[in-house]
Amino acid sequence: MTDRFSFALHATDGAARTGAISTPRGTIRTPAFMPVGTAATVKAMLPDSVAATGADILLGNTYHLMLRPGAERVARLGGLHSFMNWDRPILTDSGGFQVMSLADLRRLTEEGVTFRSHVDGSKHFLSPETSMEIQRLLGSDIVMAFDECPALPADEARVAESMRLSMRWAERSKAAFGDRPGHALFGIQQGGVTRELRQESAEALTRIGFDGYAVGGLAVGEGQEAMFGVLDYAPGMLPADRPRYLMGVGKPDDIVGAVKRGIDMMDCVLPSRSGRTGQAWTRRGQVNLRNARHADDPRPLDEACTCPACRGYSRAYLHHVVRAKEMIAGMLLTWHNLHYYQELMAGMRDAIAAGRFAAFEAEFHAARAAGDIEPV
Template sequence: MFKFDLLKTSKDSKARLGKITTNHGEIETPIFMPVGTRATVKTMTPDELKGIGAQIILSNTYHLFLRPGTEIIEKAGGLHKFMNWDKPILTDSGGFQVFSLSDNRKITEEGVHFRSHIDGSKMFISPEKSIDIQNILGSDIIMAFDECAPYPASHEYIDHSMRRTLRWAQRCKDYHKNVDNQTLFGIIQGGMYKDLREISAKEMVDMDFKGYSIGGLSVGEPIDLMTEILDYTTDFMPENKPRYLMGVGSPDYLFEAVERGVDMADCVLPTRIARNGTVLTHQGRIPIKNAVYKEDFSRLDDECDCYTCRNFSKAYLRHLFNVDEILGMRLATIHNLYFLIDMMENIRESIRGDYFLEYKRDFYKKYGYKQD
């Protein structure tokens, strides 16, 4: 089961309010999805994720294929049961991770030959193999296998890569049979070239997927270039289907994405920087291990109502990190995810109330982001 309802479009931007319905529940959009790469959002339990308002999480096909392997997850009854998460799950195709193994992989029309980053064993993933793995995982939303081109790259290289992604997308769609329980998204590529983005978007839309991902952005390019290409690309995407921008998780990127009509986004950023001692606040990022917080007994963020902010001070969190206590990573992760999930709830409310750009301006002013 899959349904997308477009409930409202902002009067002053492309920002959209929507609802996705899956077999494992509803998702209000625009949404930020925490990443649980190896069937866990690092340091968080499923109940804690629900407690901070997570509606859907993302897991990684490549990593789960290698460990614990599809046989284990299949015996467990699928990924939902294996990790005890009863809400929606989205899985990526594994393409990004495979293509990041630049020294240990070979691309052919059939698929990608590569060596495991764990033990060096020879592996192979094709469009069909990626679909097979995701079928066994049992995620609600799955991705077509795509070629993730590097940045920067020549027009000729991106053109060749993008057209292969289109051919692979058609193979994924032809092969995917579990249509009642899993929804397949196509991935629009094309690098930083508008003509290639247009071709990719139009041909992907012609294949009639139930949703569309935008890949190949937020890969090292300046934010102004990212927003320009994103704005151009969404013009070619259907209004009645969800749009997922892959790999975006900082507050400014999320605001810019929503303003340009994106419904879904994910990133490891909030959890990764949390484990390294950086917390997101309404006044900007705080490197909590800094000595300036040694005797700061105020809460992390006066505007945040998460468990961490209600109960602990900056000084205590700094202490936990400086003595390498695991609780520090947990408390920072709880806060960062709550911060973004709450921010997205406020964004949805601002679209509903027709004051999205006003909310964005106020947020940027407090956070310290540059205004247009």
């Protein structure tokens, strides 16, 4: 255990990296997948269950928590870790993305963003300074700089203007964050799919100096090919001795492709959201438990998986509870999906350490190409 935030690289294989982020609340093994605990909960999971899947860190949403139950209330109740009964590290996003995607009637100025809550229509203001204060009250271990994330596709002039505003906000975020030993502040690279803008953003962030760096503004509708095109160069523009975080990604093949290109951290609602809609992610790809083919199938979802859904229940049972809209369906499938994602990360960490990432990637794609097991 440490009283400071630090990052150590243990091995590389091509651009892929494995290492460890040390925080006062525990070590985060990288590459790391962060389950999303939007409103101080990973939906359908207990904190102990999330830890049992192998997660070292969770993500909380500043926007959602400031609206409900409120950052001041969370602080009065002992901070986010105590409030949600999770004693490992937590990263909070800045709120910028949710303001873009969820809020009504938002008005953007140099100072910040005024918006109406999607919950009750109440009026709020977020700026670099208020975002830093809200994240301080929440008590998260890793704080994200406040940025603006334009939806893609957008014209290059709009992307450039937005990126430069985000860089000015990054500087203000750093000043407002202050000196908080044991807590880290990450800057966010923007620039859309334009290499020159990404380079300008990376240089601006490096000048300011952050504990880690995120590649932002991707996974917002540009498609995997365009995203990988940016990841072929963007991570390499950021300091090699700091963690690199790709925000909001993604599907298993997105994750493997991102790690291959030098990304250390990712988050996505997909495993938990899919679990609540009857979708399971497996080594053989996606399985829809709503389909009638599973109704009489006594076999587990994945015979090689050790999660509770696969150890204790048949596909027939999972099909039944999904179709009957029973609460246990979302619980079991979310656990399975998070377990699979963490198993995928552990497999990549081991492969990078052993210098066999290319073989791991080939096996990963071959298993998915084989498809689901034949129906009974």
